[in-house]
Amino acid sequence: MTTARKDLFTRALAAAPGRLHFAAHSHHLWPDASFDGQVEAWNDGVRLADKKWDRVFGEVVPEAQGHVASELSLPDPDTVVFALNTHDFLIRIVSGMQGRPVSILTTGGEFHAFRRQAERWEESGQAVVTRVSPDPVETLGERYLEAARSDDFDLFVISQVFFRTGQVFDGLEALADLCRPEGPWGIVDGYHGFMATPTDLSAVADRLFYVTGGYKYVMAGEGAGILHAPHGYCERPEITGWFAEFGNLMGPPEGVRYRGDAGRFWGATFDPTPLYRFNAVQRTLAAEGLTTPVITGHALSRLAQFQTAIGEGRCGLLGSAELVNPIAGTPGNDLPIRARFLAIRHPDAQAWRARLLDADIVTDVRDDIIRFGFGLYQDEDDVEQLIAGCARVLAA
Numbered sequence: 001m002t003t004a005r006k007d008l009f010t011r012a013l014a015a016a017p018g019r020l021h022f023a024a025h026s027h028h029l030w031p032d033a034s035f036d037g038q039v040e041a042w043n044d045g046v047r048l049a050d051k052k053w054d055r056v057f058g059e060v061v062p063e064a065q066g067h068v069a070s071e072l073s074l075p076d077p078d079t080v081v082f083a084l085n086t087h088d089f090l091i092r093i094v095s096g097m098q099g100r101p102v103s104i105l106t107t108g109g110e111f112h113a114f115r116r117q118a119e120r121w122e123e124s125g126q127a128v129v130t131r132v133s134p135d136p137v138e139t140l141g142e143r144y145l146e147a148a149r150s151d152d153f154d155l156f157v158i159s160q161v162f163f164r165t166g167q168v169f170d171g172l173e174a175l176a177d178l179c180r181p182e183g184p185w186g187i188v189d190g191y192h193g194f195m196a197t198p199t200d201l202s203a204v205a206d207r208l209f210y211v212t213g214g215y216k217y218v219m220a221g222e223g224a225g226i227l228h229a230p231h232g233y234c235e236r237p238e239i240t241g242w243f244a245e246f247g248n249l250m251g252p253p254e255g256v257r258y259r260g261d262a263g264r265f266w267g268a269t270f271d272p273t274p275l276y277r278f279n280a281v282q283r284t285l286a287a288e289g290l291t292t293p294v295i296t297g298h299a300l301s302r303l304a305q306f307q308t309a310i311g312e313g314r315c316g317l318l319g320s321a322e323l324v325n326p327i328a329g330t331p332g333n334d335l336p337i338r339a340r341f342l343a344i345r346h347p348d349a350q351a352w353r354a355r356l357l358d359a360d361i362v363t364d365v366r367d368d369i370i371r372f373g374f375g376l377y378q379d380e381d382d383v384e385q386l387i388a389g390c391a392r393v394l395a396a
Contacts, residue, residue, distance in 0.1 A: 004379035025341040025373030037280030041273040073202040081262035083225040086211040095238035106157040109134035141171040156186040160193035164366040166325035166339030176204035181232040223274035229262040241267035299374040316394030321346035341373035
């Protein structure tokens with residue numbers, strides 16, 4: 001456990017001193033180190049000009065790959081590549097599949113980047129999509145794996161931690177057992193898992209794709225989409241950029257050749273600034289001893305403090321709502337694998353969020369679920385102010 005580290009977020013906190021920001025799971029406040037990374041990228045751009053790409057691919061990218069590999073316990077950093085967002089990776093992976101329509105097994109609770117794209121593929125006849133209902137949450141993993149084993153799918157897509165409800169899919173090893181280089185392939189959306197809860201992919205890294213990014217718990221902002229791509233899977237994505245033709249190339253000399261590592265998923269010219277921010281934040285966290293378990297332990301303690309107040313009736317109308325993913329007890333050394341936000345379901349969730357936002361209390365809402373997220377920049381007093389604010393704004 002640790003105390004709140006407001007000292008690492010002085011710029012963000014000073015920018016809106018009256019704001020209570022409880023959307024760390026959505027738009028995480030940026031630490032000061034990210035500003036330093038932004039400036040470093042700009043300085044390299046003007047200092048090195050055309051030669052900046054030598055530094056980007058010689059130093060910046062390898063450093064970022066190392067951070068991701070360490071966080072996920074990946075055996076090989078060369079299985080990591082970056083893009084503007086995770087959607088880029090989704091369409092590149094599917095482009096590499098032979099035959100149409102692609103048969104996809106997913107759930108009804110995936111994030112909009114995949115949900116919308118899958119619906120459009122269905123419209124155009126490019127995919128046939130089977131969706132497993134996310135409810136009841138207690139049996140989702142079992143029902144998904146049963147469906148995966150019962151039919152001949154080309155692709156599995158599922159979240160590690162679901163963005164709306166915070167429920168966790170705990171069947172990664174069983175899913176990986178179904179995947180083969182010739183198909184089917186499996187994509188795990190790790191956006192609410194990466195740096196939100198300790199994640200060890202060492203047992204499945206050779207069989208599952210894993211996508212995530214820097215916008216949330218990574219604290220690096222937009223533009224840092226991350227992919228772990230197992231060796232031998234999707235060796236020739238059809239949607240490809242010219243950066244994928246640099247390095248150790250594989251394939252027929254007379255055809256389009258690809259890098260043999262995850263660089264086969266590189267796109268075209270991109271802004272490397274988000275990777276500078278990512279590396280700067282990672283260096284600061286390492287220097288301060290702020291590992292994911294440490295940060296998560298702090299965040300879940302604040303979540304438990306808020307949940308207790310709801311149960312005691314101290315948060316106004318929130319006490320009448322359903323806690324979708326409550327935390328059990330007080331977090332100790334053995335952290336639960338779970339979301340770092342509390343999801344609360346009620347028909348008035350949209351209106352509640354609007355009323356809280358008018359009072360400068362920032363949360364977010366998905367359909368009938370309002371979410372409260374917790375991070376390193378919140379202390380016990382912040383949560384008490386949140387409790388008091390909910391009692392005042394959401395009075396019965």
